[in-house]
Amino acid sequence: MSLTACPGTATPPSARPLLHWTEDGEARSAPWQSENGAPPPRRVVIADDTISADAAWRLACEGTALLWRGDFNNARQLLQAMGRRVVRKPGKAKPAKAAKPAPPxxxxxxxxxxxxxxxxxxxxxxxxxxxxxxxxxLRRAPDLAAACSEAYGAxxxxxxxxxxxxxxxxGAHEWRKKGVPIPALDATIHPxxxxxxPVRGEYLDLVAQAPLPAKTLAFDIGTGTGVIAALLARRGVARVIATDQDPRALACAADNLGRLGLAHRVELLQADLFPPGRAPLVVCNPPWLPGKPSAAVEYAIYDPDSRMLRGFLAGLAAHLEPGGEGWLILSDFAEHLGLRSRAELLALFEAAGLTVIxxxxxRPRHPRAADADDPLHAARAAELTSLWRLAPR
Incomplete structure (x- = not known):
């Protein structure tokens, strides 16, 4: 799964909007960085170690930003304390009310x-x-140059x-250094x-088990970290063409394939969905939920109007060799949330002229699937991830 609709690189400082504030009686400004494209806050106050978590949280909820001038470690502790106030607001305790029924x-x-x-x-x-x-x-600030360079460039x-x-x-820098173990590969992937x-890697077990229609060529659509392309190559596919729109994803895939010694077997191509030509196997793991992303990382989770899913299905038959098949990797979580029905999914297959082989x-193995306190527990507990083997009718 990849950030196929996400901006590929951070905005350079010269193109960033400006954040304005007043400090020591002077008007000041600086370029504003937001990976999610959020606008700079309109109201900014100077804050330091003397501010309380309650006061900081109240200002933040009112839309006032706090430009930190104190100790860096104290800022981290303040952020943690503010996070605890998401569920525990300061003030007098209110009388207990009768529990409301859970919403649909x-x-x-x-x-x-x-x-x-x-x-x-x-x-x-x-x-x-x-x-x-x-x-x-700031006092006691760590050296974050490596983490910033990896994310933002020079x-x-x-x-x-x-x-x-x-x-x-x-956190991303540490994940990149440590890597994510992938049992199906018997190796680690470094996002x-x-x-x-690919922390939810159970779907890779399906890719490792499904019978290959051929071992000559495969397309991996939306390659992300390159994990599916690597797995196909490890299974003996002689050549894999892996596509993604995001330059970050392509750089990540190149790094991982190089680490695994598979770069000579996988060609990386910046493209929206399909590369030119046809293949006996075309694989796609689109974002699993229809919806609008609200943050950059959510482009790997939410597919606006199911654009990637629809595009893959609509173009699949035209990119398959005779006798070939497409593998669609998709969770039914959206169905259990009432965001897309099974009938709607099957109708997309039908409209694309595809049949299910x-x-x-x-079933998912992540801890939240067994967390009864999760507000979406009923849907998570029922979730299945499927590899649909599809062919033209």
């Missing part, structure tokens, strides 16, 4: 997404200055960024910043 699952999903977006927006109001060379001019001047985004860069990590299923 589709409504619960939309409420869950809304709450996530509101939380992210408020926690994104704690801002950190970054000087040229990715140096952070340093090109100072800017201001939310601490939440900055810590996300650090780059902005490229969806077989379907391989697997």
């Amino acid at each position: 699952i589709t409504e619960a999903f939309h409420l869950h997404r809304l709450a996530q977006a509101q939380r992210a927006r408020s926690l994104g109001m704690l801002l950190i200055p970054v000087d040229d060379g990715y140096r952070i001019p 340093a090109a001047g100072p800017f201001v960024v939310s601490l939440r985004e900055l810590l996300g860069l650090v 780059h910043y902005g490229v969806f990590s 077989d379907r391989l299923d697997i």
Whole structure:
């Protein structure tokens, strides 16, 4: 799964909007960095170690950003404390009310997404200055130049960024160094910043098990980290052409294929969906949920109006050799959330002139599938991920 609709690189400082604030009686400004394209906050106050978490959270919820001038480690602790106030607001305790019935699952999903977006927006109001060379001019600030360079490219001047985004860069940097174990490959995949990590790798077991229609050539549509292309090559496919729209994904795939010694077997191509020509096997793992992404990383999860799914199915027959087949890897989570019905999916197959040869299923293994306190537990517990083997009628 890849960020196929996500911007490929960070916006250079010269093209970034400006964040404006007043400090020591002077009007100041700096380029504003937001990977999600969020506009710079309109209201900014200076904050340091003296501010309380309650006061910081109140300002953030009101839409006022806090430009940090204190100790870096204290800023991280403040962000954690603000996050705890998402579920525990300060103030007097209110009398207990009778429990309301749980909303229908589709409504619960939309409420869950809304709450996530509101939380992210408020926690994104704690801002950190970054000087040229990715140096952070705060006490006890760590050296984050490597993490910033991997995400943003070569340093090109100072800017201001939310601490939440900055810590996300650090987490991505660590994942890239450590890698994600892929049992089906008996190897690790190293996701780059902005490229969806295959942490939910059960679908790769399906790719490893499904019978190959041929071993001459395969197309991997939306390659992301390159994990499916690598797995096909490891299974003996002589040549794989892997496509993605996102330059970050292609760079990530090239890195992983090089690490695995498979670069000579896989050709990487920047393209929207299909490469030119036909193949006996065409594989696609599109985002599993129809919907509009609200953050850059969500482009690997949400497919607006099912654009990638529809495009893959509509063009599949024209890119298959005679006797070939397409593998669609798709979770039915959307069906359990009421976002897309099985009948609608089958109708897309029908409209594309495709027939189902077989379907391989697997249950998720991630911890949230067994978390009864999750607001979407009923849908997660029922989820199946399927590899649909499709062929032209």
